[in-house]
Amino acid sequence: MQRWRLVMLTIVVALAFSMEQADLGVVQSLYGPIARSLGCSAVTVGLLTTLRGVTQAVLTPFVGAAGKTMNRIYLAMIGTLIWGITNIGIGMASTFQQAAAFAGLNGTGLALVLPCVQSILADVYSADRRGLAFGLVMTAGILGQTIFNYVAISSGDQIIHGVQGWRLVFYILAGLAGMTTALLFIFGLEPRTASRRVKLRGETGLGERRHNPIPSYSYKLLPRHLYSSIKAMLQDCKKLFTVPSFSVILLAESIAAVGASGTGYQVLYIETIGFTDNQTAVLSIVFSLGLAVGMVAGGILGDAFAKHFSRYGRPSVNQCSIAVTAPLVALFFKGLPGAAQFSSGVPGQMHKYVALYCAVLFLVAIAAPMEQSNNAAMYAEVIPEELRCSAYAFDRGIFGLLGAVAAPLAGILAKRVWGGNDLSRKEAPQASPSEMQSFHALEIVNARALENANMAVIVGAIVLRAVVYSALYWTLPQDKQALLRQQAAESCIKDLPELTGVELVRLQQAVSRKTSHGRASSLSVPSHEDRQDSSKAVRYASEPLMDHMRAPASAR
Incomplete structure (x- = not known):
């Protein structure tokens, strides 16, 4: 493969990743505005993520089977097109039920895109460069999420040219999804095309020799072939779970999906402890930039450790990442001046601590995501090439399903276990002193509830993953x-x-x-x-x- 084609393919894949991350992050950043606009609670809005994840989980195994025989670029194009259409639908929704219907369809796009582009990336890069490649692509995803988080937080409650800000954000996402579809059509390249049957990557030294025959393309997901498609999917699943390392990594990813439900309420927590919208947007940007650095750092460290310590390099990087993340998360929620035990609950009173919170969030964000790019590279090291699309499909499906089911978990725990109340409430512009005092007291209660819920979910998942990754030293x-x-x-x-x-x-x-x-x-x-x-x-x-x-x- 010519280098310029490899570069363009990587850029297009990175754009698809950034769209997915932006799509996910926008909903989490707009819990409050969406809840107030549609007349429901923030916990109810979390069900949008649940519906999308369930749809994604149901469909991804079929996408994995289709990716073995169909052009994965075309599948990804269909997925990004569905993204655009469903985002327009969410932006136009006037009731929660309408938004939920389009959010469920949005999961179809996710199911089609991510497994295909991940397996393509694994095919075109060699083992000693996959970690960096996945890290760079995931970094692009985080940067996309950063931009849209800022736009969503700063404009979600605004009225722009007669349109609610949160609706306009979804319209912008739809336009970018259409652009991604066009770029995939122009620059996307299926590595298994017939014109590249000989040593696809060996010609330029970019990868190892291909050992598997290149499959011919067919449309095996048509109704008359549905039975054979399901049978092939089950056979692939059986083969994948005979690889112990795949099962171990998948279990760790599943636990991470549950733990990630706590980060969905991070923006709401920061606003609750007294930061303004602009300050919250700045903190969100810093956190996202830290995630971008962490993705690349995880890929680079994983490649370096795997080169010098092939038996335990990548698992040790994952566990080191976890060991650093846990105490930093505890410090963020319980040890900083904005914690419920120190906070007054008055908005705008935290401006002098913005730099401190930025520093801690940046460190947390660097340490936390290292395992993601590492895990993607480990899949490619233990899974045969013809099963990689199915492997990434199952990974995203399980991750999406558990993440979707667990999305409201932190909110539910905060409300029902630790006494949080009216988490989506916004301070009225005109209120009496007694009402203001009551509101500030409620904010402190909500902050404490969110702290405890996030700590239970995030730190609990971190500890479990540290134990699970130990099995990789043997498998x-x-x-x-x-x-x-x-x-x-x-x-x-x-x-x-x-x-x-x-x-x-x-x-x-x-x-x-x-x-x-x-x-x-x-x-x-x-x-x-x-x-x-x-x-x-x-x-x-x-x-x-x-x-x-x-x-x-x-x-x-």
């Missing part, structure tokens, strides 16, 4: 070596043109049995020294071939 080296043996064996098979079709199928089945995960076979696992010698890895992978060649012709 990751074995899964990486098993994938290497499988790829080497498939490469050796292609060098035996004298085999008949039946013999080739039988031999491939033998290789699959030898290299399958969780087996009890005679194929031994190479020692640590052997793992450093690629020629020995090929020899291990070639055992089924040697067995075939030694067998008499009548037994083949």
Whole structure:
């Protein structure tokens, strides 16, 4: 692949990521304005995220199956087009029910886009550069979220040319989704196209040799092929869960999805403790910029550690990230001057602490997201190429489902366990002194409730993930070596043109049995020294071939 095409493809993928993050962040930043406009509570508005995530989770497995045989760029284009249409619908909604219907359809777009572009990115970058590639693309997503968070927070309650600010934000999102669709059509490139059947990435040294045959495209999601599509999806699922590292990472991602529900109420919490809208927007920008730095830093550190410590490099980066994040989160909610025990609840009284909050939020944001770019790279290291789209689809589906279900969790805990009340309430411009005093007292109660709820959700998820990642120290080296043996064996098979079709199928089945995960076979696992010698890895992978060649012709 020519370098300029690789650069343009990466930029387009990054734009798709930024649209997804902006779409998610905007809803979370507009909980208050949407709730007041549609006449519901902030907790109810959180159900918009739930509906979208459920739709995404239901559809992503089918997208994974479709991505094996269909052009993934076209699938992503359809997804971004759906984004645009549904964002227009949300912006035009006059009731919560209408907004909920379009939010559910919005999940269809997410299901189509993210697994496809993630698997394309994994295909075009080599193992030693994937972490950085995913980090840069996810950074672009965070930057998109940063811009729209600022716009949403600063203009959500405004009236702009007769249009409510939060509605205008969704219209802008729709326009950018249409632009992304056009750019995908112009610059998007499916790496598996027929014109690139030979050493797709090896030609420019940008990746390793392709070991799998390039599939032909077909439209297997048409109704007459629905049964076969479901069957293929279930087969892919079965294969994926035979890879222990995939299950471990997926579990950690699932826990992270639940923990992320606390960040959805971060803007509301910052406003509650006394920051103005503009100050809240500044803090949100700083947090998003920290996330962008953390994504890249996680990818770079993961690549560097994986290069020098292949057995435990990436898992150790994840656990170090978690070890730094937990105390910083506790400090943010309980140790700063704006905490409920120190706050007066009066808006505008926190201006002298803006710099302090910016510093702490920036550090939290750098440490927290490192594992995301690292996990995306680890998937590509242990999952066969033909299953990567399905792997990313399942990951996004499970993450989206649990994140959607857990989206209102922090709000529900704050309201029902810690006594929060009327979380979306806004101070009236004209009020008597007694009413103002009552309002400020209520804000302190709400701040304490949000602090406790966020601490329970976020820190609890952090501790659980730290335990789960420990399993990767055992599973990751074995899964990486098993994938290497499988790829080497498939490469050796292609060098035996004298085999008949039946013999080739039988031999491939033998290789699959030898290299399958969780087996009890005679194929031994190479020692640590052997793992450093690629020629020995090929020899291990070639055992089924040697067995075939030694067998008499009548037994083949």
